[in-house]
Amino acid sequence: MKVPKRLQPLVEDGLIDEVVAQLMSGKEAQVFVVRCGEELRCAKVFKEARQRSFKQAVTYQEGRKVRNSRRARAMSKKTRYGQREQESAWLNAEVEALYRLAAADVRVPRPHGFVDGVLLMERIADDAGDVAPRLDDVDLPPDVARDYHQRLVDEVVKMLCAGLIHGDLSAFNILVGATGPVIIDLPQAVDAAGNNNAPWMLVRDVDNLKRHFGRFAPDLLGTDYGKEIWAHYEAGSLYPGMSLTGQYAPSQLPVDVDGVMRVIDDARAEAEARVAGRSEEGDDEDW
Secondary structure (H helix, E strand, C coil): CCHHHHHHHHHCCCCCCEEEEEEEEECEEEEEEEEEECCCEEEEEEHHHHHHCHHHHHHCCCCCCCHHHHHHHHHHCHHHHHHHHHHHHHHHHHHHHHHHHHHHCCCCCCCEEEEEEEEEEEECCCCCCCCEEEEEEEECCCCHHHHHHHHHHHHHHHHHHEEECCCCCCCCHEEEEEEEEEEECCCCCCECCCCCCHHHHHHHHHHHHHHHHHHCCCCHCCCCCCHHHHHHHHCCCCCCCCCCCCCCCCCCCCCCCCHHHHHHHHHHHHHHHHHHHHHHHHHHHCC
């Protein structure tokens, strides 16, 4: 096929030898099957973010750090420069998440480079070597549904241990490859420690899995892995490969309100003492 304009520089630089076919085109990006040497890969060409919901973007971007203060100010003021930097930050966040998760052994497409808004990555294939179908397009026997569900819950745990939450996990962004499910599409990946929306996003991701696989294995509908996983994460007891029960019971221990208030009062007293100390030092300097 004719080489798309955005892929031409990669062809000229020898990163891509041939553009084989267009795989998909969506709001976020176009994806092409390309040949790199003897290997078929995917090239994800990101589109501009004009069609994205700003409200949604803010929800997902909370906790993402911008090191350059000039960029951060421009992004907050929504200047033209700031909008370009916002777009760059959004794209880089997906690429960084993909590399981070691949390094943590999460089953995502292996990244092979990011150049001029184009992400080269592993092409996920099925048993026949064809492009793997989305999970939503596959009917599963109950035992396979339970197996895939357990595998994906384990992947969610590994993601969280790496500090990330997918944020939009569903049957539409999971491929069924030759060796099982593969998680894709990470533009909205959430920083678990820095985003106040992280708990419910994690639970929503896991509940989406439960509802989908519950269509084939109804016993999964009674599980509550999402809240169980988050409880372990908050307690610092979560680790990859841990055995989960699928059940969650909120703590029944009474809250020590008096103890909490004592801690608050002590902290307030310490703060007031520090302020008073600085005031006395200032008076001494006047003498």
